Amino acid sequence: MSADLSRLLNAIGLLGIGTVLALAFIDQIWFGDLPCPLCILQRAGFFAAGFGIALNLIFGPKPSHYGMAIIGAVAGGAISMRQILLHIVPGTGSYGPPVFGLHLYTWAFIAAVVIVVGCAIMMLDDRQFSRAEPMSVRLKALPLSALLLFLVLAVANVFSTIALCGAGFCPDAPTDYILFNSSPT
Amino acid sequence: MMSLPFVLFACAIGAAWMRQRGVAMGFWVVGLVTMLVLFRVHVTEVLNIQL
Numbered sequence: 001m002s003a004d005l006s007r008l009l010n011a012i013g014l015l016g017i018g019t020v021l022a023l024a025f026i027d028q029i030w031f032g033d034l035p036c037p038l039c040i041l042q043r044a045g046f047f048a049a050g051f052g053i054a055l056n057l058i059f060g061p062k063p064s065h066y067g068m069a070i071i072g073a074v075a076g077g078a079i080s081m082r083q084i085l086l087h088i089v090p091g092t093g094s095y096g097p098p099v100f101g102l103h104l105y106t107w108a109f110i111a112a113v114v115i116v117v118g119c120a121i122m123m124l125d126d127r128q129f130s131r132a133e134p135m136s137v138r139l140k141a142l143p144l145s146a147l148l149l150f151l152v153l154a155v156a157n158v159f160s161t162i163a164l165c166g167a168g169f170c171p172d173a174p175t176d177y178i179l180f181n182s183s184p185t
Numbered sequence: 186m187m188s189l190p191f192v193l194f195a196c197a198i199g200a201a202w203m204r205q206r207g208v209a210m211g212f213w214v215v216g217l218v219t220m221l222v223l224f225r226v227h228v229t230e231v232l233n234i235q236l
Contacts, residue, residue, distance in 0.1 A: 161188035
């Protein structure tokens with residue numbers, strides 16, 4: 001696999017992560033499904049994983065970048081698994097409505113596993129790491145779009161989380177945005 | 186407080202965009218540690234849900 005093909009596949013992977021984060025955002029804004037603290041941390045896990053892939057796009061593919069993506073995905077997957085285990089006993093309820101039969105935290109765990117497996121498969125081909133000349137600084141449309149989407153979503157999540165939780169910790173099951181509901185009654 | 190990981194990851198992406206790889210990786214490490222500390226805070230809580 002050439003470094004250029006690796007970069008293309010990494011761009012597709014980062015777009016996939018960006019799509020997952022964007023769908024979570026749409027679910028929050030459009031359908032009013034406010035994220036719980038563990039849900040917010042799962043989003044952060046996707047950013048931790050996606051950052052390794054973003055480094056592959058900017059600096060070229062390196063095993064350390066894939067390692068960072070795997071560490072981020074494992075951390076996010078552990079948080080998802082914790083939330084799955086909270087509700088694994090029948091009759092213990094759930095958080096949020098299911099999407100295609102599974103709750104968002106279950107989908108988050110599946111996505112984390114996909115990232116780990118995807119990175120492992122990508123790392124099987126050593127030829128992408130043995131590029132003699134430096135990577136081009138100029139990014140093509142697809143990697144640039146993926147990076148821009150990723151950056152915009154990170155900044156959007158900063159403002160969204162501040163609006164939801166203020167400067168402190170988030171409530172266990174938020175019902176409203178703290179920042180917009182702070183007027184005394 | 187909960188927005189801190191996103192702030193740090195956004196800074197990491199920004200630093201990487203400016204081709205400051207070491208700085209970007211530093212932000213990523215601090216962001217990951219912050220995320221895990223926040224997970225530690227919330228890991229034992231029971232969600233207030235309707236059964």
